[in-house]
Amino acid sequence: MKNIIEFKDVSKYFGSLKVLDGLNLEVGAGEKLALIGPSGSGKTTILRILMTLETIESGLITVEGKPLWHEKVNETLVPASEAHLQKMRQIIGMVFQQFNLFPHLTALSNIEQPQILVRKVTKEEAREKAANLMDLVGLEDKKDHYPHQLSGGQQQRVAIARALAMDPKIMLFDEVTSALDPELVDEVLSVLKKIATTTDTTMLTVTHEMNFAREFADRILFFDKGQIVEQGLPEGIFTNPKEPRTRGFLKKYITGLT
Amino acid sequence: MEWDWNVVASVTPSLLNGLIVTVQATIVGAVLAYVLGLVIAILKMSGNKAVAFITYWSSEFIRRTPLLVQLYFLFYVLPDFGIFLSPFVAGVIGLGLHFSTYTSEVYRAGIENVPKGQWEAARSLNYSAYHTWRFVILPQAIPPMFPPLANYLITMFKETPLLSAITVVELFNAANIYSNSHYKYLEPMTLVGLFFLLVSIPAAMIALKIENKYKPLN
Numbered sequence: 001m002k003n004i005i006e007f008k009d010v011s012k013y014f015g016s017l018k019v020l021d022g023l024n025l026e027v028g029a030g031e032k033l034a035l036i037g038p039s040g041s042g043k044t045t046i047l048r049i050l051m052t053l054e055t056i057e058s059g060l061i062t063v064e065g066k067p068l069w070h071e072k073v074n075e076t077l078v079p080a081s082e083a084h085l086q087k088m089r090q091i092i093g094m095v096f097q098q099f100n101l102f103p104h105l106t107a108l109s110n111i112e113q114p115q116i117l118v119r120k121v122t123k124e125e126a127r128e129k130a131a132n133l134m135d136l137v138g139l140e141d142k143k144d145h146y147p148h149q150l151s152g153g154q155q156q157r158v159a160i161a162r163a164l165a166m167d168p169k170i171m172l173f174d175e176v177t178s179a180l181d182p183e184l185v186d187e188v189l190s191v192l193k194k195i196a197t198t199t200d201t202t203m204l205t206v207t208h209e210m211n212f213a214r215e216f217a218d219r220i221l222f223f224d225k226g227q228i229v230e231q232g233l234p235e236g237i238f239t240n241p242k243e244p245r246t247r248g249f250l251k252k253y254i255t256g257l258t
Numbered sequence: 259m260e261w262d263w264n265v266v267a268s269v270t271p272s273l274l275n276g277l278i279v280t281v282q283a284t285i286v287g288a289v290l291a292y293v294l295g296l297v298i299a300i301l302k303m304s305g306n307k308a309v310a311f312i313t314y315w316s317s318e319f320i321r322r323t324p325l326l327v328q329l330y331f332l333f334y335v336l337p338d339f340g341i342f343l344s345p346f347v348a349g350v351i352g353l354g355l356h357f358s359t360y361t362s363e364v365y366r367a368g369i370e371n372v373p374k375g376q377w378e379a380a381r382s383l384n385y386s387a388y389h390t391w392r393f394v395i396l397p398q399a400i401p402p403m404f405p406p407l408a409n410y411l412i413t414m415f416k417e418t419p420l421l422s423a424i425t426v427v428e429l430f431n432a433a434n435i436y437s438n439s440h441y442k443y444l445e446p447m448t449l450v451g452l453f454f455l456l457v458s459i460p461a462a463m464i465a466l467k468i469e470n471k472y473k474p475l476n
Contacts, residue, residue, distance in 0.1 A: 051378075053382070089382070092382075096382075100373075100375035100376060100379035101396065102376070116386060117389050117393065118383060118384045166383060
């Protein structure tokens with residue numbers, strides 16, 4: 001499997017706090033990854049760096065073989081220009097914990113507008129795709145609703161559709177059910193599972209839903225203190241974690257683990 | 259003291275002229291305050307630290323000193339530097355400049371109140387800077403600005419009597435001139451209050467309508 005994402009010795013600080021500590025990570029094209037671990041362990045930061053919302057202090061990240069935060073000028077790597085970042089962002093889409101839908105636009109327009117502005121497709125094309133995606137996430141009857149007229153779960157499904165409309169090769173999901181009431185979590189997770197099984201999009205998910213992670217992911221990464229402590233197949237990590245830190249963390253979520 | 263309708267009849271024409279000047283000064287001053295405020299807000303948010311710093315402190319200086327002093331400065335001090343302004347021009351510049359420091363805060367707050375997540379969503383969808391401002395930030399930032407901007411208009415209207423200090427014959431000054439020459443204060447000053455109310459109550463009602471119309475969505 002060809003790697004679509006590579007982190008080489010990547011470090012990131014917030015002031016004097018080291019949030020990523022010499023991270024190395026390879027993600028295969030089409031792979032579904034679940035990132036788990038205590039809060040503050042750096043897993044959300046990885047997504048935000050990939051989405052170019054946070055810079056890195058050292059190391060190199062490549063996406064589809066091209067450096068993300070750098071570009072080549074006369075054979076030397078220099079910090080990326082905004083133009084380069086814009087090119088790279090075409091490959092990547094993100095769904096946020098707080099949905100971040102545009103409140104002044106209807107659900108359908110939220111999905112249409114980015115296609116029209118960024119991908120320069122026609123209004124009709126954008127509308128058709130938006131309608132199809134609203135079907136996919138099970139909201140075909142909510143097209144003309146504004147975000148504030150939708151439940152959290154419905155808003156999040158619109159946000160997923162909006163990200164999908166841009167045809168990203170990599171999708172990032174940052175704790176997408178953490179802000180939801182418990183009864184609304186499943187409707188969002190089942191949409192994620194549907195996308196995972198029906199597309200070859202590479203997916204990175206930061207989540208605290210362990211049952212979901214187990215079903216959804218090809219590989220689980222356990223993070224602590226800015227490093228990958230343990231990684232592997234869901235079966236192995238959830239039934240027989242090797243590292244004491246992984247075991248300690250998972251005990252809170254999985255009954256029967258000792 | 260007896261209410262004298264003859265005084266009412268003789269003072270009303272000059273009061274109406276004064277009211278026209280008051281409304282004119284308010285409108286011109288407000289337009290100035292709105293435009294200048296936007297310029298100040300943009301300069302304050304400028305990436306250039308020196309520009310932002312100078313703008314911030316100049317605007318604080320204007321905001322924290324009395325309008326009356328500023329009017330005196332514009333009308334009585336500037337001529338010493340060879341700059342001569344008519345009372346009306348000095349008045350609206352003073353009014354507009356003073357309140358631009360308030361409106362600039364309205365603009366700044368409007369923009370800063372758009373959640374950070376909106377910027378991040380726009381970036382994650384690969385919006386250009388122009389598209390982000392035009393289609394995401396401003397449509398959310400501008401509607402909540404209308405109510406405070408409308409309220410500053412009403413405040414400016416009520417501050418116009420200060421312009422009498424630099425000889426502008428607005429509503430209050432018109433009454434004052436009459437009173438001083440006829441030794442009649444009750445009727446002219448009552449009428450001044452009444453005229454102000456006649457304008458500011460409907461204006462306040464419109465402002466309230468605007469406030470309800472542009473309530474935030476969430």
